[in-house]
Each structure stands twice: as structure tokens, then as C-alpha cells.
Amino acid sequence: MTISNRINALAEEARGWRHHIHQHPELRFEEVGTAAFVAEKLRGFGLEVREGLGRTGVVGLLTGEGAERARMIGLRADMDALPINEVNDLAYRSKHENVMHACGHDGHTAMLLGAAAYLAENRDFDGQLCFIFQPAEEGGFGAKAMIDDGLFEHYACDEVYGLHNMPGIPPGHFGIRPGAQMASSDYWDITVEGRGGHAAWPHSCVDPVIAAGQLVQSFQSIVSRTLDPLTTGVLSITMLHAGDTHNVIPQRATLGGTVRALSEETRRMIHRRMAEICAGTEKALGVTITLDYREGYPPTWNDAAATEGAAAAAAAVAGADKVDPDTRPVMGSEDFSYMLLEKPGAYIFLGNGNSADLHNPGYDFNDDALEVGISYWVQLARDRLAAG
Numbered sequence: 001m002t003i004s005n006r007i008n009a010l011a012e013e014a015r016g017w018r019h020h021i022h023q024h025p026e027l028r029f030e031e032v033g034t035a036a037f038v039a040e041k042l043r044g045f046g047l048e049v050r051e052g053l054g055r056t057g058v059v060g061l062l063t064g065e066g067a068e069r070a071r072m073i074g075l076r077a078d079m080d081a082l083p084i085n086e087v088n089d090l091a092y093r094s095k096h097e098n099v100m101h102a103c104g105h106d107g108h109t110a111m112l113l114g115a116a117a118y119l120a121e122n123r124d125f126d127g128q129l130c131f132i133f134q135p136a137e138e139g140g141f142g143a144k145a146m147i148d149d150g151l152f153e154h155y156a157c158d159e160v161y162g163l164h165n166m167p168g169i170p171p172g173h174f175g176i177r178p179g180a181q182m183a184s185s186d187y188w189d190i191t192v193e194g195r196g197g198h199a200a201w202p203h204s205c206v207d208p209v210i211a212a213g214q215l216v217q218s219f220q221s222i223v224s225r226t227l228d229p230l231t232t233g234v235l236s237i238t239m240l241h242a243g244d245t246h247n248v249i250p251q252r253a254t255l256g257g258t259v260r261a262l263s264e265e266t267r268r269m270i271h272r273r274m275a276e277i278c279a280g281t282e283k284a285l286g287v288t289i290t291l292d293y294r295e296g297y298p299p300t301w302n303d304a305a306a307t308e309g310a311a312a313a314a315a316a317v318a319g320a321d322k323v324d325p326d327t328r329p330v331m332g333s334e335d336f337s338y339m340l341l342e343k344p345g346a347y348i349f350l351g352n353g354n355s356a357d358l359h360n361p362g363y364d365f366n367d368d369a370l371e372v373g374i375s376y377w378v379q380l381a382r383d384r385l386a387a388g
């Protein structure tokens with residue numbers, strides 16, 4: 001591992017920053033203290049800082065000493081925590097009841113700060129680096145909020161990169177792949193409106209329970225029969241409610257769930273087939289069906305050339321044998337996808353070792369990953385400024 005002594009020392013400092021952030025977690029768009037902490041650090045390193053972009057987002061701009069090339073590379077971390085009560089018995093356990101850094105965004109923020117500190121001390125590069133600290137990754141569309149607030153108008157990044165820790169991958173190891181690294185996530189609710197009445201006179205009612213049952217069955221054919229078996233999609237029905245007593249056919253039934261897909265094409269297809277099945281069931285059974293389909297984050301799509309660059313930077317830092325360039329995609333989602341819709345770039349997994357799963361109350365970011373994470377950012381920043 002070719003990690004300089006300075007990065008080693010910075011990783012030690014970053015551990016302290018990480019524990020501070022972990023102790024003071026904040027929910028989406030409430031990252032006021034975290035954002036102030038980040039902004040103060042960045043200013044201290046000598047970066048040009050903008051606060052309040054996308055409500056609680058922070059950007060630090062760093063200009064290299066060389067003037068030969070004018071490329072700008074964006075590096076992004078997320079800052080928000082989750083509404084989970086931490087069960088860990090740690091010296092730096094969350095001080096906020098029912099709020100916890102259970103996704104490791106404390107580690108992401110600390111690593112990117114470490115990289116900013118190092119690169120600010122070693123400005124022997126051409127071009128500019130844009131350190132993006134976004135709010136509200138956990139279901140709050142924080143990346144989109146920053147983009148809508150002019151992120152890429154203020155900072156004309158040529159490429160943008162993200163990173164997420166991943167339990168199950170050994171610390172010091174990386175995983176990445178070109179194309180879809182994470183899925184889209186959409187949510188839907190259905191109301192089946194029938195005509196309620198006495199359960200002994202079904203012929204004078206329109207039974208929404210039968211229609212709801214039919215929908216549950218028919219939806220199973222979408223992934224199993226319409227989707228190409230070599231592509232990936234998920235349609236989960238997670239809620240089903242109707243009626244509240246034995247002798248009444250209810251007036252309505254409701255269903256809800258989620259759709260995940262690794263491509264826009266699959267995502268559109270599942271939505272379209274759901275709508276068609278609803279329309280067919282309406283006709284067949286005489287009920288009225290309303291489908292409320294809400295799009296969440298799009299698939300996280302890694303640009304091929306940027307992915308190669310990211311994998312090369314990871315290999316330079318960790319060794320090629322510790323980088324999986326064809327890692328399995330994950331059916332969870334990530335709002336960094338919005339930045340990748342605007343700019344070419346890539347999103348990489350960094351091993352968190354044998355920790356509890358993401359979003360588990362026993363999860364904790366693995367501090368052993370700080371040094372390699374900081375080194376990755378530094379290597380990537382230099383490589384990508386010199387590329388293209």
C-alpha cells in the first residue's frame with residue numbers, strides 16, 4: 001500500500017472528526033451542525049467555501065498551482081443520518097435519541113474532509129477540485145436539491161465521483177462496475193374501489209377483496225413473464241388492507257409496495273404493466289382502480305471510462321487484487337444517481353468488513369477504512385484531473 005505518512009496522520013485526525021459527527025447525527029435537511037463543522041474545516045484548510053446550497057449542502061473549491069489545464073473534478077460525500085436508535089455501546093455513541101449514523105455517512109464526510117486537507121497542502125496539480133457535501137441522501141433527494149440550486153452552474157465539473165462503504169466487503173477492498181451499480185426505487189399505492197354490502201349477498205356488491213387478490217397474483221407475472229430473465233427488476237407488494245369485520249364486503253381495498261430496477265427501460269416496463277393489469281382487472285371485475293406511482297431515485301449509472309479511472313485509482317491505492325471491477329449491483333438506491341445523470345462519473349463501494357448491515361441499529365462505520373478511503377480520493381482526484 002503506497003500511503004504517505006501525511007495521509008496516515010490525517011486518517012488519525014479524520015477518526016476524531018468521524019466520531020464527532022457520529023455523536024451529533026442529524027436527519028435529512030437538518031444537517032446544520034454537520035454542515036457548519038464541514039465548512040469550518042474546509043475554510044481552515046484554505047478552500048473557498050459555499051454554504052446553504054440545496055438548503056444544508058456545502059461545497060469547497062480547491063484550485064491547483066498548475067494552470068495548464070482547466071479541468072474540474074467533483075468529489076461527493078453525504079452528511080445525513082437516519083431515524084434509528086443506536087444500540088452500540090461506544091464512547092462516541094449518538095447523543096441524539098432516535099437519530100444515528102447507521103449508513104456510514106459520518107465516515108464518508110470524514111474521508112472527504114481528509115482528502116481536502118491533504119490536497120490543500122499538496123496543490124501540485126492543474127485544474128480545480130470541487131468537494132461536495134450533500135444533505136438528505138436518505139430519501140430526501142438532497143443531491144437533486146443541490147443540482148436544482150445551481151451546483152453545476154456554480155461549479156462546472158467535468159466529472160463527478162461518489163463512494164459508499166459496504167458491509168460484507170473486507171476493509172481496504174473496493175467494488176465497482178460499469179453501468180448500473182445501484183437500482184432505481186419507486187413507490188406505489190393502489191386503491192380498489194368496489195361496492196360494499198352484506199357478505200351474504202355478494203351478487204349485489206362489487207367485491208374489492210377479490211380484485212385486490214387478483215392484482216397480487218397478476219403482478220407476479222410482470223417480473224417472471226414479461227421481464228427478460230437476464231435483466232433485473234423487483235416488484236414487492238408490502239401492504240394489503242381491506243375490511244374490518246366478518247359479515248361485510250368492504251367498500252375498498254388498498255395495496256402498496258415498491259419497484260426496483262437496474263435500468264430505466266425495466267423501470268418503465270414494470271410501471272406500464274402494472275397500469276395495464278389495473279385497467280384489465282377494472283374491466284374484468286367491475287371495480288375502480290387508482291394507481292398512484294411515485295418515482296424515487298433513478299438507477300445509479302456508472303460511466304464506463306470514469307469507472308475504469310476509479311478502479312485504476314483504487315488499485316493504485318489498495319492493490320489490484322483488492323479491487324473487484326465487476327462487483328454485484330445492489331438493489332438499494334442512492335441519490336448520487338442524479339449527479340451521474342448530469343455528469344459522467346462513477347460510484348464505488350469501499351469495504352466496511354464484517355459490520356452490521358447498513359441501516360441496522362448496531363451498525364458502525366469501520367475506522368480502518370478511513371486511510372484507504374482518503375488515499376483513494378487523493379489518487380482519484382489527481383488521476384482524473386490529469387486525464388481526459
Ligand SMILES: [Zn+2]
Pocket residue numbers: 102103138358359
Ligand atoms: Zn442509507
Ligand SMILES: [Zn+2]
Pocket residue numbers: 103104105137164
Ligand atoms: Zn448511505
